[in-house]
Amino acid sequence: MPNADQELIKLKAHIAENIPGFEVKAKNESKFVKFLSFLLFFNKGFMTRYITTLYPRIFIPTLAWEDKNTLSTVIVYAHEYVHLKDRHLMGWLFNYLYLTPQLYSLFALLAIFASNWWLLSLLFLLPLPSPGRMWLELRGYTMSMAVTHWYGYTVSPSHYVNYFTKSGYYWMFPSKKIMEWLLWREYEKICADELSPLLQEVKDVLFPEK
Helix, strand or coil, X not given: CCCHHHHHHHHHHHHHHHCXXXXXXXXXXXXXXXXXXXXXXXXXXXXXXXXXXXXXXXXXXXXXXXXXXXXXXXXXXXXXXXXXXXXXXXXXXXXXXXXXXXXXXXXXXXXXCCCHHHHHHHHHHCCCCCHHHXXXXXXXXXXXXXXXXXXXXXXXXXXXXHHHHCHHHCCCCCCHHHHHHHHHHHHHHHHCCCCCHHHHHHHHHHCCCC
């Protein structure tokens, strides 16, 4: 039987080896994360239920969070490792993809120096679809499904659809049907052991015997 406590230790060590400056911190210890919770008012559980990755750190609700459910913690850290690794390889392109189109609202600041027409950029603050954020989170949740599957638990890709279509990630993708198809497609690859290099990397760390 897999030992989630030992696998958590191995996974965190692997992340530290591959992500310079990696550390885990409590959200309530970060003034910047508290500021983010103010900006992300639409996500009511941001401080207490969501894990937030800001390269190269993972912010968790409290440091005691790791002790509540070690298996769940392994799955979450594997998910967040995808984001850390993508950010490490892609640099600021990762941030651009994740934050657009809402990022374009910053052009409204040009109204201070130029035409007030730039204020129309504030329309980008609306919950417009974000293909970049959807793609990056799909990679993360594919890892979540994979680790759950490797532990021998039943996976329902449909369970993850609301993460993409509801307020948690600012309504980043409107079509439930397309999102469900994408998630099932990735899960079928996992079941067939058709793994991406990153999935294989994490599998080799957690389950080298498989």
